Amino acid sequence: MEDVRSRGDSADLLLPLWRALVVFRVITWGFACFGVWSRWDGIYRPSGAIIQLAIMGAWTVVASIGYSRHWGRRNTRLALADLLVTIGCMYATLLAQPLLDIRGGASVLTSVWAAGPVIALGISRGRDGGLLGAAAISLALLSLRGVDNAAKILSNVQLLLVSGLVVGYAATTMRRANLRLREAIAAESAAAERLRLGRSIHDGVLQVLAQVQRRGTAIGGEAAELATLAAEQEVALRTLMASRPLTGDRGRIDLCMLLIPFATTRVDVVVPAEQVLLPTATATELVAVVKEALSNVDKHAGPAARSWVVVEDLGDEVLLSVRDDGTGTTPDRLEQAGSDGHLGVSQSIRGRITDLGGSVSVRTAPGEGTEWEMRVSTS
Numbered sequence: 001m002e003d004v005r006s007r008g009d010s011a012d013l014l015l016p017l018w019r020a021l022v023v024f025r026v027i028t029w030g031f032a033c034f035g036v037w038s039r040w041d042g043i044y045r046p047s048g049a050i051i052q053l054a055i056m057g058a059w060t061v062v063a064s065i066g067y068s069r070h071w072g073r074r075n076t077r078l079a080l081a082d083l084l085v086t087i088g089c090m091y092a093t094l095l096a097q098p099l100l101d102i103r104g105g106a107s108v109l110t111s112v113w114a115a116g117p118v119i120a121l122g123i124s125r126g127r128d129g130g131l132l133g134a135a136a137i138s139l140a141l142l143s144l145r146g147v148d149n150a151a152k153i154l155s156n157v158q159l160l161l162v163s164g165l166v167v168g169y170a171a172t173t174m175r176r177a178n179l180r181l182r183e184a185i186a187a188e189s190a191a192a193e194r195l196r197l198g199r200s201i202h203d204g205v206l207q208v209l210a211q212v213q214r215r216g217t218a219i220g221g222e223a224a225e226l227a228t229l230a231a232e233q234e235v236a237l238r239t240l241m242a243s244r245p246l247t248g249d250r251g252r253i254d255l256c257m258l259l260i261p262f263a264t265t266r267v268d269v270v271v272p273a274e275q276v277l278l279p280t281a282t283a284t285e286l287v288a289v290v291k292e293a294l295s296n297v298d299k300h301a302g303p304a305a306r307s308w309v310v311v312e313d314l315g316d317e318v319l320l321s322v323r324d325d326g327t328g329t330t331p332d333r334l335e336q337a338g339s340d341g342h343l344g345v346s347q348s349i350r351g352r353i354t355d356l357g358g359s360v361s362v363r364t365a366p367g368e369g370t371e372w373e374m375r376v377s378t379s
Contacts, residue, residue: 013178014171017123018073021116022064028113029053029060035111036096042106048095052109055092059085060113067120079124083117083133087140090114103146114141118160122167126175130164231265252277255318258287259309267294270310276318278378285352286320286376292348293322293372301326301369318378323371328364349374 036049043049063082066072090110097106108114114137122130138157145153216227255278256271263269278286290309297307305326312319349372353360358376 013174013181014073014123017167017171017174018067021119021123022067024119025060025064025067025113025116028111028116029056032056032109032111032113035107036109039107043096044098044101045096048092048097049109052089052092052095056089056110056113059089063116063120073124076121076124076129079117079120079129079133082120083136086110086114086117087136090137090140090144093144099144102144103149108141108144115160115163118164119167122164123171125168126172127165127168130166130168131161132164134160134164228265253280253283255283255286255320256311258283259290259311262290262294262309266305267307267309270308272311272313274313276311276313276378278318278376282356282376285356286318286374289349289352289372289374290320290322297322297324297326297370300329305369313378314375316378317375320374320376321371323369325369328366328368328370330366331362331364 033053036043036053040046059082063072063078063085066078072078090108093102093109096109102108118130118133118137121133125132134157138153138160141153141156142150212226214227216223216225254275256276259271260269294307294309297305301307301324305324307322307324310319310321310323312321350360353374353376356376358374360372360374362370362372364370
C-alpha cells in the first residue's frame with residue numbers, strides 16, 4: 001500500500017507546493033526568532049516570548065512532518081489544526097507583551113509565520129480554503145490590535161487575502177491538470193495494452209477463427225454451425241480490441257463505447273474515431289432507443305436482415321441512425337401499430353427522443369428496409 005501511495009505522490013503536481021509550504025514554515029519561524037532577538041530589550045516578559053517561540057517551533061516540526069507525508073495532505077484536518085494552533089500562538093504573544101502594549105504598537109511575535117495555514121488551506125481546499133484561512137488570521141490579528149488600529153493592519157490583511165486567493169487558485173488549477181494528466185496516462189496505457197493484445201490476437205486467435213469460419217461454411221452441415229459461432233466470436237474479439245475509455249471530461253460518457261457492444265455478425269456499428277461525449281442520462285436514453293430499434297428488426301425485418309448503427313458527431317448535435325435491409329413496411333402501418341397499443345415506436349423511440357429535446361424521422365417502404373434517424377443536442 002505504501003508503494004502505491006509513493007507512486008501516486010510522485011505524480012502529484014501539488015507536491016512542490018506542499019514542499020514549499022514546509023520550507024516557508026521553517027524559514028518564517030526563523031524570522032520570528034530573529035524578530036524576538038532584535039527586540040529583546042523591548043519585550044515586557046522575555047520568558048513568555050521564549051515559551052511562545054518554543055511552541056511555534058514544536059508545531060513547525062509537527063506540521064512540516066505532516067505536510068511531508070501522504071496522511072497530512074489527503075484531507076484538511078491538519079490544515080485546520082494548523083489554523084487553530086497558529087491563532088493560539090498569535091494570542092500567546094500576551095505571554096510576552098500586555099494587550100495594551102500590543103494595541104499601542106508592539107509587534108505580534110508570530111509575524112509572517114502566521115500566514116502558514118492560509119497557504120495550507122489554499123493548497124488543500126483551493127480558493128475558498130485560502131480565503132477562509134486569511135479571514136480567520138485577519139480577525140485574530142484585528143482582535144489583538146484593536147479596531148482603532150484597523151487601518152494599520154490593512155496591508156497585512158490584504159497580503160493574507162491575496163496569498164490565500166492566489167495559492168488557492170493555483171492549487172485548484174494544478175489539481176485539475178493533475179486529474180487530466182492521470183486520465184491521459186491511463187488512456188495511453190490502455191491504448192498501448194490494446195495495441196499489444198490486438199497484435200497477439202490478430203496474429204493468432206482471429207486468424208484461426210477466420211479459418212474455421214471459411215472451412216465450416218465450405219463443408220456445410222454441422223460444420224456450418226461452428227462457422228457461425230466462430231464468426232460471432234470474431235466480432236466479439238474485434239469489439240473488445242476496439243474498446244476505449246468510457247468517460248471523459250466533466251463526468252460525460254462516450255456514446256460510442258456504449259453502442260460498440262451491439263455489434264454482431266448481423267449488426268454493424270460504425271462510430272467516429274474520437275469520443276462522442278454526452279451527459280450520462282442522454283447517452284443512456286439513446287442506448288435504449290437503439291435496443292428497441294434492433295429489437296424491432298429481429299421481430300419484423302426477417303431472419304436474414306442485417307442492421308447498421310451509425311453515429312455522427314455534428315458538433316452541437318449527434319446524429320444517430322439505425323438502418324436495416326429487411327422487409328420494411330409503410331409509415332401508415334407504423335402509425336397504426338401505435339394506435340393498436342404497440343408502443344415500441346411511439347414511446348420507446350419517438351417518446352425518448354422527444355423527451356431529450358431531439359428530433360426523429362423514419363424512412364421505410366416494403367422490401368426496402370427501415371431507417372431511423374435521431375438528432376439530439378450534445379449539451
